[in-house]
Amino acid sequence: MSDTNQMQDEWAEMVxxxxxxxxxxxxxxxxxxxxxxxxxxxxxxxxxPKEDELSExxxxxxxxxxxxxxxxxxxxxRSADAAHGEDVDPAEFRDIWLQSANEAFKHVMGTSxxxxxxxxxxxxxxxxxxxxxxxxxDAIAQMGFPTRNDMDEVAERLVEVERRQHAVEEKLxxxxxxLEE
Numbered sequence: 001m002s003d004t005n006q007m008q009d010e011w012a013e014m015v016x017x018x019x020x021x022x023x024x025x026x027x028x029x030x031x032x033x034x035x036x037x038x039x040x041x042x043x044x045x046x047x048x049p050k051e052d053e054l055s056e057x058x059x060x061x062x063x064x065x066x067x068x069x070x071x072x073x074x075x076x077x078r079s080a081d082a083a084h085g086e087d088v089d090p091a092e093f094r095d096i097w098l099q100s101a102n103e104a105f106k107h108v109m110g111t112s113x114x115x116x117x118x119x120x121x122x123x124x125x126x127x128x129x130x131x132x133x134x135x136x137x138d139a140i141a142q143m144g145f146p147t148r149n150d151m152d153e154v155a156e157r158l159v160e161v162e163r164r165q166h167a168v169e170e171k172l173x174x175x176x177x178x179l180e181e
Contacts, residue, residue, distance in 0.1 A: 015083060018090070022079050025093050026072070033068060036105070037061075057113025064104035071100030 074096045082088040108114055137147045146154070 018079060018082050018088075021090055021093060022075055025097055026075065028097075036108075056111045057108075060108045060111040060114070063107035067100045067104040067107065071096050 075093060078088050078092060078096070137149070141147045141150075
């Protein structure tokens with residue numbers, strides 16, 4: 001009898017561990033989904049995509065959602081298989097979520113709405129970088145240091161001086177050559 005109790009206890013512990021692993025995995029996936037959707041929403045927040053882009057974006061998101069639902073169903077099926085005594089490798093649960101996440105991201109990131117949002121995001125970032133650069137140059141000038149424009153001007157003048165010096169050297173060489181003749 002003690003062997004039966006021990007086996008039942010081990011079985012219950014294994015099922016509990018699997019349930020915990022599934023719950024943790026599902027929680028992590030839901031957090032990842034929420035973070036992804038939030039970042040995607042932030043990326044498109046300031047953009048007003050065309051109707052067809054919006055429609056395509058929503059279709060991509062729907063396909064991504066279907067991938068996650070399929071993954072959840074696979075998780076439930078494999079958990080049931082494990083509960084019925086089948087040897088299920090815990091890494092299989094991770095693989096199910098990784099594969100579904102990859103497929104879901106492809107569905108969303110392959111849309112023209114996502115591309116338009118990313119293009120607008122890059123454009124905004126470049127504008128911000130230019131503004132920050134201008135502020136930096138102003139701050140440098142106020143501190144009395146030479147700015148990039150000042151350095152560019154000095155470089156242009158230096159190139160011009162070198163060009164003139166080279167021309168003078170060529171003239172001197174011609175004069176010396178003429179005197180030696």
